[in-house]
Amino acid sequence: MLERYFVCSDIHDDVEALAQFADYAQAQDADRLLVLGDFSLRPYTSNDLAQLKKTENVPEFIQAKRKHTQNILGEMKDLLENTEIPYSVIPGNYDSNHDIEVVFGDHNLHKKDTKFGEALVYGHGGANAFPHHIGLLVQLREIEILDNQELFDSLERIRPDIALTHTPPHLLCDDQYDGQNMGTPAITQHIVNCAPRLILSGHIHEAGPLGNNPNEAHGIRAFQKPSVDEDITFVLNPGNLGRFEGVHPHTLDPIQKFDYGTFLRVDVMDDGIPTKVIMYSLQTTDRTIGEVKTLAEHSL
Numbered sequence: 001m002l003e004r005y006f007v008c009s010d011i012h013d014d015v016e017a018l019a020q021f022a023d024y025a026q027a028q029d030a031d032r033l034l035v036l037g038d039f040s041l042r043p044y045t046s047n048d049l050a051q052l053k054k055t056e057n058v059p060e061f062i063q064a065k066r067k068h069t070q071n072i073l074g075e076m077k078d079l080l081e082n083t084e085i086p087y088s089v090i091p092g093n094y095d096s097n098h099d100i101e102v103v104f105g106d107h108n109l110h111k112k113d114t115k116f117g118e119a120l121v122y123g124h125g126g127a128n129a130f131p132h133h134i135g136l137l138v139q140l141r142e143i144e145i146l147d148n149q150e151l152f153d154s155l156e157r158i159r160p161d162i163a164l165t166h167t168p169p170h171l172l173c174d175d176q177y178d179g180q181n182m183g184t185p186a187i188t189q190h191i192v193n194c195a196p197r198l199i200l201s202g203h204i205h206e207a208g209p210l211g212n213n214p215n216e217a218h219g220i221r222a223f224q225k226p227s228v229d230e231d232i233t234f235v236l237n238p239g240n241l242g243r244f245e246g247v248h249p250h251t252l253d254p255i256q257k258f259d260y261g262t263f264l265r266v267d268v269m270d271d272g273i274p275t276k277v278i279m280y281s282l283q284t285t286d287r288t289i290g291e292v293k294t295l296a297e298h299s300l
Contacts, residue, residue: 001117001270004029007238008263009036009166009202010092014242015075016289020282021241021263024292026083028265032116033085036202036238037092037125037166039076039100041245043069043137046252062140066099073103080107088114091144092166092203093127094134098142100125110144113158119197119272122160124151127167127203129182132249152186161197161272163187168201172221173237175213177206191223195231197272200238208239209262209279209295219264219279220298234274234300238264243287259283262295274300 006025011018018035025033044065052061080087088109091100100108109123126144137143146167155163167184168174169191174183182204191199202208211218221235239262246256261283267276278297284290 003031003268005032005034005266005268006030007034007200007266008241009238010038010205010240010242012038012041012242012244013072017241018076019079020289022079022083030085033080033087034164034200035089036164036200037090038094039073040069040094042252062142069099070103073099077103090123090125090164090166092125093130095144096142097144109164117270119161121162122158123164125166133247148184148186152190155190159194163196163199165201167203168237169199169235172223172235173207173217174204175207175215175217176204177213179214191233195233198274199235202237205240205244208237210239210259212259220277236264236266236277238262276300
């Protein structure tokens with residue numbers, strides 16, 4: 001049995017982009033929707049921040065932040081629910097797992113395992129790099145921080161066929177605009193040890209299908225030990241679906257705008273072996289949400 005997974009990541013508050021993704025996946029008879037974290041871009045408002053600076057009332061700020069974030073997450077949940085397609089999510093480094101759990105409930109796979117068909121699946125969100133305005137939430141323990149050792153131990157213990165992570169493996173679809181590799185060695189070492197079928201991760205936007213990096217990473221890498229003929233692990237990065245912006249740490253105004261709009265379809269056998277990936281974009285030249293167009297297709 002073959003299933004069509006439609007995979008996106010890094011929504012960054014862009015409800016309109018997620019709506020287009022969900023509509024397209026539904027029209028293409030998707031079997032499963034996967035969202036790999038970073039639902040938020042501005043988890044709190046500039047008014048919330050100004051009030052915190054004025055009053056230093058941290059509990060009030062956290063309550064306002066949670067209300068703001070959960071309202072946006074609720075809109076996103078409605079979009080996913082309305083497709084009537086099974087879906088799973090994990091938090092990213094802009095997200096609080098508390099908020100994700102409150103809104104998405106059992107659809108949140110963070111630090112949980114499940115089955116997709118006969119394939120064992122494990123989810124693990126978070127990262128350990130943060131922009132300044134998210135650093136405030138890290139200090140307040142309102143952001144999911146990646147513990148590399150915990151991730152490695154979980155992967156080694158569960159030995160999933162498919163892993164859903166926000167952070168990619170080191171040297172595999174983790175290539176930044178400057179060529180630096182920012183993934184976690186925990187997943188890479190697990191790939192070497194256990195050769196899972198498929199790793200789906202986001203976080204590093206420029207290592208997605210648009211390939212805005214000097215290392216020619218375009219959302220797909222494969223790893224195979226030289227001494228092994230059959231055990232291949234495919235690593236896929238859908239890039240950022242949402243219209244991502246750099247954010248001023250004090251005003252939360254946009255200070256830089258980036259490419260956006262990519263996602264994937266992955267055809268996966270019942271045992272977790274991927275057979276094909278199709279890469280899509282809905283980016284336009286005027287920064288609106290456009291019609292979905294195919295960027296590339298690969299047989300695996």
